[in-house]
Amino acid sequence: MNTMATGEQVMGELMGADYLERRKEQRNGFNDVLQDYSAEVCFGRVWARPALDRKLRSVINIAMLVALNRPNQLRNHLDGALNNGCSVDEIQEILLQTAVYCGLPAAGDGFRVAEELFRERGLVG
Amino acid sequence: MNTMATGEQVMGELMGADYLERRKEQRNGFNDVLQDYSAEVCFGRVWARPALDRKLRSVINIAMLVALNRPNQLRNHLDGALNNGCSVDEIQEILLQTAVYCGLPAAGDGFRVAEELFRERGLVG
Amino acid sequence: MNTMATGEQVMGELMGADYLERRKEQRNGFNDVLQDYSAEVCFGRVWARPALDRKLRSVINIAMLVALNRPNQLRNHLDGALNNGCSVDEIQEILLQTAVYCGLPAAGDGFRVAEELFRERGLVG
Amino acid sequence: MNTMATGEQVMGELMGADYLERRKEQRNGFNDVLQDYSAEVCFGRVWARPALDRKLRSVINIAMLVALNRPNQLRNHLDGALNNGCSVDEIQEILLQTAVYCGLPAAGDGFRVAEELFRERGLVG
Amino acid sequence: MNTMATGEQVMGELMGADYLERRKEQRNGFNDVLQDYSAEVCFGRVWARPALDRKLRSVINIAMLVALNRPNQLRNHLDGALNNGCSVDEIQEILLQTAVYCGLPAAGDGFRVAEELFRERGLVG
Amino acid sequence: MNTMATGEQVMGELMGADYLERRKEQRNGFNDVLQDYSAEVCFGRVWARPALDRKLRSVINIAMLVALNRPNQLRNHLDGALNNGCSVDEIQEILLQTAVYCGLPAAGDGFRVAEELFRERGLVG
Numbered sequence: 001m002n003t004m005a006t007g008e009q010v011m012g013e014l015m016g017a018d019y020l021e022r023r024k025e026q027r028n029g030f031n032d033v034l035q036d037y038s039a040e041v042c043f044g045r046v047w048a049r050p051a052l053d054r055k056l057r058s059v060i061n062i063a064m065l066v067a068l069n070r071p072n073q074l075r076n077h078l079d080g081a082l083n084n085g086c087s088v089d090e091i092q093e094i095l096l097q098t099a100v101y102c103g104l105p106a107a108g109d110g111f112r113v114a115e116e117l118f119r120e121r122g123l124v125g
Numbered sequence: 126m127n128t129m130a131t132g133e134q135v136m137g138e139l140m141g142a143d144y145l146e147r148r149k150e151q152r153n154g155f156n157d158v159l160q161d162y163s164a165e166v167c168f169g170r171v172w173a174r175p176a177l178d179r180k181l182r183s184v185i186n187i188a189m190l191v192a193l194n195r196p197n198q199l200r201n202h203l204d205g206a207l208n209n210g211c212s213v214d215e216i217q218e219i220l221l222q223t224a225v226y227c228g229l230p231a232a233g234d235g236f237r238v239a240e241e242l243f244r245e246r247g248l249v250g
Numbered sequence: 251m252n253t254m255a256t257g258e259q260v261m262g263e264l265m266g267a268d269y270l271e272r273r274k275e276q277r278n279g280f281n282d283v284l285q286d287y288s289a290e291v292c293f294g295r296v297w298a299r300p301a302l303d304r305k306l307r308s309v310i311n312i313a314m315l316v317a318l319n320r321p322n323q324l325r326n327h328l329d330g331a332l333n334n335g336c337s338v339d340e341i342q343e344i345l346l347q348t349a350v351y352c353g354l355p356a357a358g359d360g361f362r363v364a365e366e367l368f369r370e371r372g373l374v375g
Numbered sequence: 376m377n378t379m380a381t382g383e384q385v386m387g388e389l390m391g392a393d394y395l396e397r398r399k400e401q402r403n404g405f406n407d408v409l410q411d412y413s414a415e416v417c418f419g420r421v422w423a424r425p426a427l428d429r430k431l432r433s434v435i436n437i438a439m440l441v442a443l444n445r446p447n448q449l450r451n452h453l454d455g456a457l458n459n460g461c462s463v464d465e466i467q468e469i470l471l472q473t474a475v476y477c478g479l480p481a482a483g484d485g486f487r488v489a490e491e492l493f494r495e496r497g498l499v500g
Numbered sequence: 501m502n503t504m505a506t507g508e509q510v511m512g513e514l515m516g517a518d519y520l521e522r523r524k525e526q527r528n529g530f531n532d533v534l535q536d537y538s539a540e541v542c543f544g545r546v547w548a549r550p551a552l553d554r555k556l557r558s559v560i561n562i563a564m565l566v567a568l569n570r571p572n573q574l575r576n577h578l579d580g581a582l583n584n585g586c587s588v589d590e591i592q593e594i595l596l597q598t599a600v601y602c603g604l605p606a607a608g609d610g611f612r613v614a615e616e617l618f619r620e621r622g623l624v625g
Numbered sequence: 626m627n628t629m630a631t632g633e634q635v636m637g638e639l640m641g642a643d644y645l646e647r648r649k650e651q652r653n654g655f656n657d658v659l660q661d662y663s664a665e666v667c668f669g670r671v672w673a674r675p676a677l678d679r680k681l682r683s684v685i686n687i688a689m690l691v692a693l694n695r696p697n698q699l700r701n702h703l704d705g706a707l708n709n710g711c712s713v714d715e716i717q718e719i720l721l722q723t724a725v726y727c728g729l730p731a732a733g734d735g736f737r738v739a740e741e742l743f744r745e746r747g748l749v750g
Contacts, residue, residue: 028365028374028375029374029375030338030342030361030364030365030368030374031361031365033342033343033346034345034346034349034357034358034361037346037349037354037357037670038354038358040670041349041354041475041666041670042354042475045662045665045666046471046472046474046475049468049471051464051465051467051468052465052468052469052472056431056434057472059431059434059435060434060435060438060469060472060473061438061472061476063435063436063438063439063442064438064439064441064442064473064476064477065355065476066439067438067439067442067443068319068353068355068356068442068476068477069193069194069195069319070319070355070356070358070359072355072358072359072362073354073355073358073359088155089426090426090427092155092158092426093158093424093426093427094427094435095159096158096159096162096421096424097421097427097432097435097436098435098439099159099162099166099421100416100417100421100603100604101436101439101440101443101603101604101605102439102443102603103193103600103601103602103603103606104162104163104166104167104198104600104601105190105193105195105197105198105601106193106195106603107159107162108159108163108195108197108198109195109197109198111155111156111159112197114155115153115155115156118155124153124154124155125153125154162420165420166416166420166600167600170412170415170416171596171597171599171600174593174596176589176590176592176593177590177593177594177597181556181559182597184556184559184560185559185560185563185594185597185598186563186597186601188560188561188563188564188567189563189564189566189567189598189601189602190601191564192563192564192567192568193567193601193602194318194319194320213280214551215551215552217280217283217551218283218549218551218552219552219560220284221283221284221287221546221549222546222552222557222560222561223560223564224284224287224291224546225541225542225546225728225729226561226564226565226568226728226729226730227564227568227728228318228725228726228727228728228731229287229288229291229292229323229725229726230315230318230320230322230323230726231318231320231728232284232287233284233288233320233322233323234320234322234323236280236281236284237322239280240278240280240281243280249278249279249280250278250279287545290545291541291545291725292725295537295540295541296721296722296724296725299718299721301714301715301717301718302715302718302719302722306681306684307722309681309684309685310684310685310688310719310722310723311688311722311726313685313686313688313689313692314688314689314691314692314723314726314727315726316689317688317689317692317693318692318726318727339676340676340677342676343674343676343677344677344685346671346674347671347677347682347685347686348685348689349671350478350479350666350667350671351478351479351480351686351689351690351693352478352689352693353475353476353477353478353481354475354476355476356478403615403624403625404624404625405588405592405611405614405615405618405624406611406615408592408593408596409595409596409599409607409608409611412596412599412604412607413604413608416599416604417604440605443569443603443605443606444569444693444694444695445569445605445606445608445609447605447608447609447612448604448605448608448609463655467655467658468658470659471658471659471662474659474662474666478693479662479663479666479667479698480690480693480695480697480698481693481695482659482662483659483663483695483697483698484695484697484698486655486656486659487697489655490653490655490656493655499653499654499655500653500654528740528749528750529749529750530713530717530736530739530740530743530749531736531740533717533718533721534720534721534724534732534733534736537721537724537729537732538729538733541724541729542729565730568694568728568730568731569694570694570730570731570733570734572730572733572734572737573729573730573733573734
């Protein structure tokens with residue numbers, strides 16, 4: 001299987017079939033280069049490597065995306081983290097740790113994004 | 126008085142009783158760890174120290190939050206800054222200084238956040 | 251011609267007459283210092299210099315604004331870039347290059363901002 | 376045991392007795408407030424929580440410190456990561472993942488810091 | 501007096517005559533544009549404004565430069581802050597506050613830069 | 626030719642044969658994954674694309690690397706920029722533009738890195 005196909009499979013396992021479907025519908029002559037880069041480089045070339053398990057990769061991403069101040073992708077990867085086995089309690093704890101290293105405002109934005117997602121998925125009251 | 130109680134008192138003096146009330150209503154089993162961290166560490170352990178006056182702490186926060194690109198907390202702390210004695214003219218001047226050091230786009234976002242808040246509070250035309 | 255007048259002329263050539271008009275309408279006693287700083291320093295003092303052509307300055311800005319995580323100004327300068335001769339294909343390629351150096355989340359946000367603008371201008375399907 | 380004492384114990388377990396010793400020798404009337412903040416807040420209040428195991432906290436820190444561009448603390452925490460069970464191969468893999476999300480320059484600096492440390496500890500050729 | 505001359509005077513009052521002297525010696529056909537930008541825009545156009553006192557401008561700069569991760573300029577402005585009336589205790593307190601908002605690694609780097617400078621000036625033991 | 630070989634060829638054209646040689650000597654079982662990522666993804670997959678000319682790619686990189694605060698790679702790419710046709714005057718102008726958008730401290734660090742390199746190459750007095 002080539003890198004692109006591998007990447008799409010990994011992405012589907014992480015983000016779900018719906019995510020892949022929406023992606024296909026949104027594909028056009030402008031964003032296609034980024035979709036290909038994401039499938040091949042990010043998922044096919046890095047996430048597909050067996051050296052770290054998927055749950056750990058999700059944890060790493062949550063930490064980086066809070067530090068990088070990228071709420072859109074944070075939300076996607078929080079969703080992915082739940083899909084591959086992170087619990088709400090673990091995510092709470094990771095986000096608390098970001099408060100110490102990235103600062104309270106970064107953690108505050110991270111909690112807000114997570115809480116919104118968890119409410120939609122019925123995971124917080 | 127313990128650190129948590131001190132922190133809540135300082136937060137109330139800075140942000141107002143309404144802010145504390147909304148905070149309590151929003152508290153749940155997910156965000157409680159961040160609320161406690163904020164009350165104890167941020168307000169009880171740092172803001173409560175008498176070594177800098179509150180107005181100066183607000184000025185420092187405005188500068189950092191523009192640099193850190195965190196508009197949600199910038200808005201809260203601009204509100205707090207007005208509450209503890211910063212004038213609109215001083216805030217204008219702090220934000221102008223961010224243009225030199227953080228760059229014009231950072232200052233532009235800071236002015237936008239401030240202007241929106243000041244309009245709601247009837248402070249700009 | 252003084253720096254301020256030069257700056258306003260350059261800004262008008264880049265962003266269009268409508269942009270200048272909206273700017274004037276929004277001017278008030280709070281944001282005037284930033285408007286003046288922008289006209290004089292940014293456009294009158296730097297953009298007006300003939301040492302780089304305008305299209306190249308737009309390319310540089312797109313790269314910086316993705317890296318700096320400033321979507322509001324990125325949108326303005328993508329608009330400006332189209333006005334002074336960047337093609338959609340060139341912008342696509344610049345944004346792809348940001349994926350390598352600024353990371354995929356930064357590029358993803360950049361593509362999203364660009365795609366929204368290009369759709370409004372009828373440039374992507 | 377109070378938070379400060381807990382924090383110092385956790386810090387010692389992570390960084391080793393030598394680190395604690397150097398810290399004590401360097402303590403003075405200027406840096407004492409930061410040392411106390413670090414012991415109490417970072418290690419006593421967050422790292423001491425049992426909700427995540429120590430190795431996972433190290434992984435999260437490596438990811439954040441690459442993203443935050445803080446090589447001094449990255450080095451300390453890479454050292455700590457080895458102490459609580461991360462392998463060189465796992466660290467290699469975490470750093471590779473930062474290339475995708477934080478960009479190649481961030482990953483390049485991370486690899487450089489890690490390689491220097493690993494060479495001192497006799498872990499790379 | 502024109503903006504350039506005003507800026508050089510303000511810079512001299514803040515940084516001292518030695519700093520201005522070194523600056524002149526280092527001036528060449530490459531860095532001259534930045535020296536002029538700094539004198540005119542930063543010091544002549546912003547620092548020269550009477551709307552904030554100089555000490556407060558130094559405080560704002562310390563906060564921003566920690567957040568922006570720029571140790572070279574942080575050192576210069578810590579030096580300037582001492583020159584226009586900030587005490588070591590006030591700087592300690594500002595840096596402690598950065599730990600909460602910018603994160604502990606940012607504050608740690610800030611304390612290190614400050615401690616090195618203060619030791620050279622005989623201000624810490 | 627495969628992506629890896631293409632990437633190494635592009636890298637050699639940009640950075641010179643010496644750079645490739647040093648790279649090979651430094652390769653080991655730890656940094657090999659990053660070297661491969663850099664060759665394949667960065668140079669083979671993005672720089673090799675004909676849609677932008679190489680000089681423009683260098684300009685984009687200088688802008689991003691100043692914004693991202695990565696002096697090590699900035700130096701490499703300033704070197705590369707000279708190799709593929711950027712003049713000292715153009716680099717001076719790009720760096721001046723970063724002062725407006727990334728802030729004066731970022732530009733100051735950029736000028737310092739460039740000046741050091743240009744002096745080694747005999748390009749500034």
